[in-house]
Amino acid sequence: MIRGTWSLTEPLVPVNIPATMIRVGQDKGITATALLVNTGISNEQLSDPTARLTYQQILLLADNLIKQYPEETLGLDLGKAININQFGMLGYAILSCADLRSAIRLGIKYHTLVDPAFTFEISEQNDVTAVRLTSHIPFEPMYRLLCDVFVGIFITLARFLTGKDICAREVHLNHPAPSYVKAYEELARCPVLFDQPRTELLIDTALLDTPLAMADSATAAMAEAQCAEILTRMGPKEGIVAKVRRILLRNPGTFPPVDVVASQLATSTRTLSRSLQDVGTSYQRILDEVRKEMAIEYLRNSNLPIEELAALVGYSDPSNFRKAFRRWTQHAPSYYREERKR
Structure with missing residues (x-):
């Protein structure tokens, strides 16, 4: 295993979030027993604040919850139900930050204490800032669920932390529009766009300077030091998927072969593949x-011709690009270009 990867079978996930998943299910009449079937999670583990579960167990729990939850808004409901204190010491540190910018950056820095399989980033560009989900888990139902959780958490916690009814400019999801679009719009109170390149929240950069209601510099410093200590004990857990993505994005259009990527990660092609x-x-x-x-x-x-666009994403033959694009999205490239004219 490459140092810094997360594993399906390594106990990395604290029990706070799984406990919330069970509580949200119980609110809809689903028993804890039904949700824990075949997960290997015991009630003793859930009541132990120091316990950690494997991602394989979380996937099984999520699958049980998805199958039995009576509404399609499960991800949004989970996101709204997760409280800052369920992030443990990280939540305490975020709560004490001076402003929304420092809270988001702290969350990005130490998010692996809560969920090592995802990576977040913040991209400030003049008056608009993107808070972006940059990594993905390769299990489609779980990924879509957690895209919704991401939206629900960030919107709900931003309002809670600042004590202000702040809203994003836009919410972007990188999957097709589901049947519950209205639920997104009611939560976000801003345009929600689907079939986007990334899952992200676009906010006014000025909002990042919004002070937090419980800001306390001494407490923030103490809590962050505790987070750093815990992370050091755990070891770096940035996902291998995120590491590979970062290498691929360094020089768009000239994507290195897998052996070159493996070399840059100081490992062999075989180990990387495994x-x-x-x-x-x-x-x-x-x-x-x-x-x-x-x-x-x-x-x-952009208005780039398809030939140039294909070359920018690594295809010398536009017809091969068109075939690949339809395989990726179930749409022709013209679908997205025409979308701008609607």
Whole structure:
């Protein structure tokens, strides 16, 4: 296993969030016993604040919850139900930050204390800032669920932390619109766009300076030091998927082969392939995802001819690009270009 990867079978996930998943299910009449079937999670583990579960157990729990939850808004409901104190010491540190910017950056820095399989980033560009989900788990139902959780958590916690009814400019989801679009709009109170290159919240950069209601510099420093100590004991857990994506995005259009990526990660091609297989994905799948995101962005934001656009995402033959694009999105490239005219 490459140092810094997360594993399906390694106990990394604290019990706070799984306990919330069970509580949300119980609120809809689903018993804890039904949700824990075949997960290997015991009631003793759930009541032990120091216990950690494997991601495999979380996937099984989530699958049980998805199958039995009576509404399609499960992810949004979970996001709204997760409280800052369920992040443990990280939540305490975030609560004490001076402003929303420092709270988000602290969350990004130490998010692996809560969930090592995802990576977040913040991209400030003049008057608009993107808070972005940058990594993905290669299990589609779980990924879509957690995209919704991401939206629910960030919107709900931003309002709670600041004590203000703040709203994003736009919410972007990188999957097709579901049947519950209205639930997104009621929560976000801003335009919600689907089939986007990324899952992200676009906010006014000025909002990042909004002070937090419980800001306390001394407490924030103490809590962050505790987070750093815990993270050091755990070891770095940035996902291998995120590491590969970062290498691919360094030089768009000239994507290195898998052996070069492995070399840059100081490992062998075989070990890299096994590490990706361990989290249910592959180099080719990550490469396709990066190409898809880039292609959709170019189609939406430029007038480049298809020949040039194809070359920018690594295809010398436009017809091969068109075939690949339809395989990735179930749409022709023209679907996204025409979308701008609607």
